[in-house]
Amino acid sequence: MQNVRFSGDLTEVKWHEVAELLHYYGLTKLSEEKIKESFFNSYRCVFAFDEDEKLIGVVRAVSDGVAHAEIYNLALAESYHHQGIGERLFKSLVEQLEGMIVTLYTHPKTVDWYKNLGMSQLNTALVLFLPEEKEWMLQEKFIDE
Template structure:
């Protein structure tokens, strides 16, 4: 298992941020890189995972921190996936907002993705009493 340290920071070397998003195939984010960096800057919280000076993971949340917390991004370098990095980042993020009743996220449907978020305590809208709507443009 690789070692890593979790830090709270919105200051990330652009080339490392670009590489992280590229490594997981999130090309739309890096196509409009200025929007990504502005989004990070304006996020409620950004937690990062580092192996020495190498960015290996990131989770960010948007919302008001009182009534709603929206987990916007959770990315882990492929070679660090399935080693607890994502779970640690999510656990630390959620621990910052125990008072927030509504914690939400939207992601792709895949068995491993579903399993991961259920392990983090999330319930899929198709399994609970809620309904989810979205609009991509």
């Protein structure tokens, strides 16, 4: 495994790198500035950097700080997959959410990965997507209706 440094410091992040990573995986269509705003408005964030200090991974949580937290935007550069870094990124964030119920939604292709990390699948969760996102969500099998 390569040397990877994890940090929650928002001031050391190059936001174009975050935007590139999230856009690559289709996790958002927001502009770089809106992505930055969403991370600054989050409860906790974790960033992963390689030995050259290039951003290779991100994850964030939105929370009331007491009882509930939701995880968003977990993304890891493809060349770092299958090295345990994504798991470390996830666990680094979850450790900061101790005592809270943690939820997330993910692509159907990654549900089993999260289950292997201890997450349980909900049978009763509901969501209102933006109208322009709903068709894609149907195609990707996020929703059945």
